[in-house]
Amino acid sequence: MRIILTGAGGFVGRHLAHRLLSPGPNGGLNGRPVTRLVLADLELADPELAAFDDARVVRVAGDLSDADVRARLVAGGADVLFHLAALPGGAAARDPGLSRKVNLDGTLDLVEAFAAAKDAAAPPPRVVYTSTIAVLGHPMPATVDDATPLRPAMTYGAHKLMVELALADYRRRGLVDPVAIRLSGILARPGGATGLKSAFMSDVFHALVARRPYTCPVSPAATIWAMSLDRCVDNLVHAAVMESGLMPAGGAVTLPALCFSMESLVGAIARLAGADPALVSYAPDAGLEAAFGAHPPLETPAADAAGFRHDGTVDALVESALATL
Amino acid sequence: MRIILTGAGGFVGRHLAHRLLSPGPNGGLNGRPVTRLVLADLELADPELAAFDDARVVRVAGDLSDADVRARLVAGGADVLFHLAALPGGAAARDPGLSRKVNLDGTLDLVEAFAAAKDAAAPPPRVVYTSTIAVLGHPMPATVDDATPLRPAMTYGAHKLMVELALADYRRRGLVDPVAIRLSGILARPGGATGLKSAFMSDVFHALVARRPYTCPVSPAATIWAMSLDRCVDNLVHAAVMESGLMPAGGAVTLPALCFSMESLVGAIARLAGADPALVSYAPDAGLEAAFGAHPPLETPAADAAGFRHDGTVDALVESALATL
Numbered sequence: 116m117r118i119i120l121t122g123a124g125g126f127v128g129r130h131l132a133h134r135l136l137s138p139g140p141n142g143g144l145n146g147r148p149v150t151r152l153v154l155a156d157l158e159l160a161d162p163e164l165a166a167f168d169d170a171r172v173v174r175v176a177g178d179l180s181d182a183d184v185r186a187r188l189v190a191g192g193a194d195v196l197f198h199l200a201a202l203p204g205g206a207a208a209r210d211p212g213l214s215r216k217v218n219l220d221g222t223l224d225l226v227e228a229f230a231a232a233k234d235a236a237a238p239p240p241r242v243v244y245t246s247t248i249a250v251l252g253h254p255m256p257a258t259v260d261d262a263t264p265l266r267p268a269m270t271y272g273a274h275k276l277m278v279e280l281a282l283a284d285y286r287r288r289g290l291v292d293p294v295a296i297r298l299s300g301i302l303a304r305p306g307g308a309t310g311l312k313s314a315f316m317s318d319v320f321h322a323l324v325a326r327r328p329y330t331c332p333v334s335p336a337a338t339i340w341a342m343s344l345d346r347c348v349d350n351l352v353h354a355a356v357m358e359s360g361l362m363p364a365g366g367a368v369t370l371p372a373l374c375f376s377m378e379s380l381v382g383a384i385a386r387l388a389g390a391d392p393a394l395v396s397y398a399p400d401a402g403l404e405a406a407f408g409a410h411p412p413l414e415t416p417a418a419d420a421a422g423f424r425h426d427g428t429v430d431a432l433v434e435s436a437l438a439t440l
Numbered sequence: 441m442r443i444i445l446t447g448a449g450g451f452v453g454r455h456l457a458h459r460l461l462s463p464g465p466n467g468g469l470n471g472r473p474v475t476r477l478v479l480a481d482l483e484l485a486d487p488e489l490a491a492f493d494d495a496r497v498v499r500v501a502g503d504l505s506d507a508d509v510r511a512r513l514v515a516g517g518a519d520v521l522f523h524l525a526a527l528p529g530g531a532a533a534r535d536p537g538l539s540r541k542v543n544l545d546g547t548l549d550l551v552e553a554f555a556a557a558k559d560a561a562a563p564p565p566r567v568v569y570t571s572t573i574a575v576l577g578h579p580m581p582a583t584v585d586d587a588t589p590l591r592p593a594m595t596y597g598a599h600k601l602m603v604e605l606a607l608a609d610y611r612r613r614g615l616v617d618p619v620a621i622r623l624s625g626i627l628a629r630p631g632g633a634t635g636l637k638s639a640f641m642s643d644v645f646h647a648l649v650a651r652r653p654y655t656c657p658v659s660p661a662a663t664i665w666a667m668s669l670d671r672c673v674d675n676l677v678h679a680a681v682m683e684s685g686l687m688p689a690g691g692a693v694t695l696p697a698l699c700f701s702m703e704s705l706v707g708a709i710a711r712l713a714g715a716d717p718a719l720v721s722y723a724p725d726a727g728l729e730a731a732f733g734a735h736p737p738l739e740t741p742a743a744d745a746a747g748f749r750h751d752g753t754v755d756a757l758v759e760s761a762l763a764t765l
Contacts, residue, residue, distance in 0.1 A: 220545065223540070262589070264589075266690055267605065267608075268612070273606060276605055277602040280602050280605075281598060281602065283592075284594075284599075
């Protein structure tokens, strides 16, 4: 399988690249070997990425808004495009014009270039697109399921949903074979500013593991949806190899995620990392609480039927997240 | 009121321009006088448009995809932008790339330029955006209402829905004050190819009035949603002057429309125009029937509450449509 991966320098991208290059039944695309992997990002100088010393790897560093960069990226086509590159939510809110350029226009340009680069006789190639639960907006109803109306409440979610619609149109037109999956919180991201408003879910891991005090910007009762990094990569790989006929009309699904309170997350991390949960104090910010800490129970029958999975239990999620910290 | 009108050379645009320039309580914006009207279209050489010999009128001919044309159009700002210009459904299906350029990218660029041209101290200006029932897609459920999922089944509808989402985001960001209204069939359009797949609804008017035989490409039992040209312009003017707080979350509504069968439409036209309904024969095309002739009952509580109206009865619709033929 020949693969293109954008956002390869990011948190999820790097972990996915490792998985794709790994041998054995859990490596590659669920055991199907990867023969070529194009890693793309604004820069690829990160030591961890530089360490991908593998003859199958091609590196393309540059801005996907640049047509030349796109052309280099898709040259020769591929079987799967993982499009993870994005300007994240907080950064998109601060610079909506850049969000349009990256998250909307650049994404459509890339998918169209990818479709055009394929062998004329080949079927439409798979695009795995990481959308977001931000397409749902807030306030959310008492339960969220596949019938919940999509009303994004921030620019990031609006642009992601616009791309979902465009992908469904590309699918009808036979350009690509898209699978759009809406990610919730991925645990645990590296510490420090990432432009993600939901960074607190990850920051609490780093604080407890380091035995540092942490002031959580949402309340103990705040509820979040999340999956571990490893489970996220499991789902991305599944999205690349599944039959697209398993996807519902519309071509996008909200991925299964565990719904739990911050208090229960803090308890599980403290227990499994051997830290004192009292290191965490709470100073809720009303805006963050409304946007990221008021998640109702989540039902995802379409994604479940299509074979996507969450971590099972909060303990399993935390254990997995701690292992990739 | 200072107004910009794109698509001024089109069927609806011309009728709207006439209304805006008319004196009296039914002219202008429901009696509010229009002090400046910028008419924009690819070309404005049409004799009817050339006849707008009015000191208030400014003409801007050119492609809205051209930044210079957009700059001329929005120079000095305006109180209301009516954005009617679009590549219609059939043409968009034949050239999806051009649809993206016109119906998506060019539209967003125009709205952003309009927002940037406003006086810094002025509130966000109104944008009236003509969306389409094509955002609903097909097959449709047994009844369509404001909770019906939006799953466009053609490029035109996908791009229109993407713009609805972008407008809702612009509203949140305080750039503009948008009112997006989804139009169904407008009767009766001029005869001849217009790029609209729904042209049959209008062509049957012209045939019966001219006592010409007409082969209808949908069945007698085919059901359509429509409003008269005059009622459409009533709704456009209402969209320009209404309080935006009357619009539902999301900022877009499906306009009220009468739902009726082709057979009842043919009967009403024949009766009111004194023609023989037997001039119409039927040779249904399965694709057209599915996309344009299978409309279930329509409920539009959000638009009703916001003050939009349909024609009341099929006879009233046909009478109004015949008067503007």
